[in-house]
Amino acid sequence: MSTAGYGYALFFTSAAAFRAENLAIAAGISGARLVPTPRELSSDCGVALRFSLEPGNPRTSGAAVETLLAGARVPYERTVAE
Amino acid sequence: MDGGRIVYLDNAATSWPKPAAVGQAMSEFLRDSGGNPGRSGHRLSIAAGRTIAQARDAVAAALGLSDPLRVAFASNATAALNTALFGFLKPGDRVVADGIAHNAVARPLTELARRGVGVDWARTDQTGRLDLDHLESLSRSAPSSGATKVRPPARMIIVTHGSNVSGALAPLPELAAMAGRLGAVLLVDAAQTAGIEELGLDALGCAVVAFTGHKAMLGPGGTGGLAFGPGVDIEAFSSFIRGGTGSSSDREDHPLFMPDRFEAGTANAPGLAGLLAGLLWVEERGRDAIRRAEREATERLAEGIRAIPGARVYGPGPGEPRCAVMSFALSDWSVSDLALELDERYGLLCRVGLHCAPRAHRSLGTFPDGTARLAPGPFTTPDDVEYALGAIGELAEERGKRR
Numbered sequence: 001m002s003t004a005g006y007g008y009a010l011f012f013t014s015a016a017a018f019r020a021e022n023l024a025i026a027a028g029i030s031g032a033r034l035v036p037t038p039r040e041l042s043s044d045c046g047v048a049l050r051f052s053l054e055p056g057n058p059r060t061s062g063a064a065v066e067t068l069l070a071g072a073r074v075p076y077e078r079t080v081a082e
Numbered sequence: 083m084d085g086g087r088i089v090y091l092d093n094a095a096t097s098w099p100k101p102a103a104v105g106q107a108m109s110e111f112l113r114d115s116g117g118n119p120g121r122s123g124h125r126l127s128i129a130a131g132r133t134i135a136q137a138r139d140a141v142a143a144a145l146g147l148s149d150p151l152r153v154a155f156a157s158n159a160t161a162a163l164n165t166a167l168f169g170f171l172k173p174g175d176r177v178v179a180d181g182i183a184h185n186a187v188a189r190p191l192t193e194l195a196r197r198g199v200g201v202d203w204a205r206t207d208q209t210g211r212l213d214l215d216h217l218e219s220l221s222r223s224a225p226s227s228g229a230t231k232v233r234p235p236a237r238m239i240i241v242t243h244g245s246n247v248s249g250a251l252a253p254l255p256e257l258a259a260m261a262g263r264l265g266a267v268l269l270v271d272a273a274q275t276a277g278i279e280e281l282g283l284d285a286l287g288c289a290v291v292a293f294t295g296h297k298a299m300l301g302p303g304g305t306g307g308l309a310f311g312p313g314v315d316i317e318a319f320s321s322f323i324r325g326g327t328g329s330s331s332d333r334e335d336h337p338l339f340m341p342d343r344f345e346a347g348t349a350n351a352p353g354l355a356g357l358l359a360g361l362l363w364v365e366e367r368g369r370d371a372i373r374r375a376e377r378e379a380t381e382r383l384a385e386g387i388r389a390i391p392g393a394r395v396y397g398p399g400p401g402e403p404r405c406a407v408m409s410f411a412l413s414d415w416s417v418s419d420l421a422l423e424l425d426e427r428y429g430l431l432c433r434v435g436l437h438c439a440p441r442a443h444r445s446l447g448t449f450p451d452g453t454a455r456l457a458p459g460p461f462t463t464p465d466d467v468e469y470a471l472g473a474i475g476e477l478a479e480e481r482g483k484r485r
Contacts, residue, residue, distance in 0.1 A: 011329075015135060015150075018134070018135030034131075036124075
């Protein structure tokens with residue numbers, strides 16, 4: 001499936017980002033990996049969870065990631081889909 | 083003496099040996115993933131952060147806590163206890179602690195008492211068992227009488243889960259229920275038990291557990307921390323530490339969210355890699371099986387030493403709740419001479435003296451002489467136990483003959 005750019009989940013703490021990465025990979029969120037937080041999204045020097053946006057695949061949307069994180073009580077700041 | 087044999091029964095001081103996987107994990111960490119965790123976003127930094135996240139998950143699982151983000155790492159259980167005590171208590175508060183507290187609790191409380199915190203000590207009996215009724219009555223408020231002012235209820239109850247002197251085990255579910263009834267936070271010094279005994283922190287609710295990584299969790303020194311039960315308001319605990327966390331970097335005030343609230347500066351990531359390996363080893367081998375074997379070894383040591391003429395065993399009786407720690411003394415022997423002979427002639431390594439817990443020795447009636455303490459670990463074999471009993475028996479007999 002072709003990707004239409006990336007979505008990002010931003011966290012207050014890297015401890016939450018690492019939990020989120022495990023959850024996202026286990027849940028099959030496409031392209032889930034930690035990357036340096038894009039400067040245009042946050043002035044944090046930490047890491048963000050990046051995932052691939054795939055048109056027609058609701059499992060890799062920002063909303064799906066938010067549902068996943070809320071279900072596991074992993075605090076996050078916000079998700080951003082480019 | 084058995085030539086060159088070493089029987090290590092000092093696991094209450096620190097566990098030894100560590101599983102080979104612990105040293106390997108630390109070495110691999112330094113070689114393969116030595117970036118600064120949670121700072122830079124490159125692969126080595128992320129690999130390091132992942133290791134710490136896995137260690138946090140493993141600690142939470144070992145403590146029966148479902149939310150790993152309620153675990154904050156510290157350099158050891160003492161630092162964790164200091165954080166909890168100084169971060170929570172303020173002048174005018176009152177606390178009740180058990181009468182077997184280690185100096186990691188007693189010394190911070192002595193300082194807090196100087197600063198205006200009311201401190202009361204609950205009775206423990208001669209076997210190290212806590213008097214729950216006394217603890218509860220001390221923890222309640224009391225009206226003024228005569229010259230005595232109104233006594234406020236305790237804001238915090240502090241207990242030792244497993245005594246580092248007698249091995250007595252405190253009943254955490256009852257204590258947590260009591261703290262809940264009284265509206266107090268239960269602070270648990272679990273240095274001897276975290277990683278091996280069932281703590282069930284999710285079910286304890288309003289409990290905070292201070293743990294160390296280098297004892298039953300089989301990690302290296304320099305690891306430990308605080309774990310907050312689901313009923314604890316973490317915001318009631320301030321942190322003494324402020325600094326870089328890799329988060330909220332645009333701000334000069336320290337973040338208040340977990341775990342950064344209590345963690346600043348570069349983490350002991352190689353140590354946490356070792357701690358993770360230790361916990362995985364315990365998990366693989368079976369926490370219950372290790373605990374059962376250690377308890378059997380401790381009971382056998384107590385039983386064997388009780389049978390030695392001139393020996394006295396302190397702590398819980400046969401079958402009573404205990405962790406893998408026991409204390410004894412031999413008449414005609416100072417415990418320091420005994421330790422030296424056991425080490426030099428038999429390669430039997432133990433700790434003697436007051437074990438940084440003078441209060442516990444007062445309650446057992448062994449202050450200031452102290453005791454000899456034996457603490458089996460996961461690598462202790464039944465043959466080690468019989469060897470230790472033989473060595474202690476021989477020394478007792480030698481002095482006994484001189485009488």
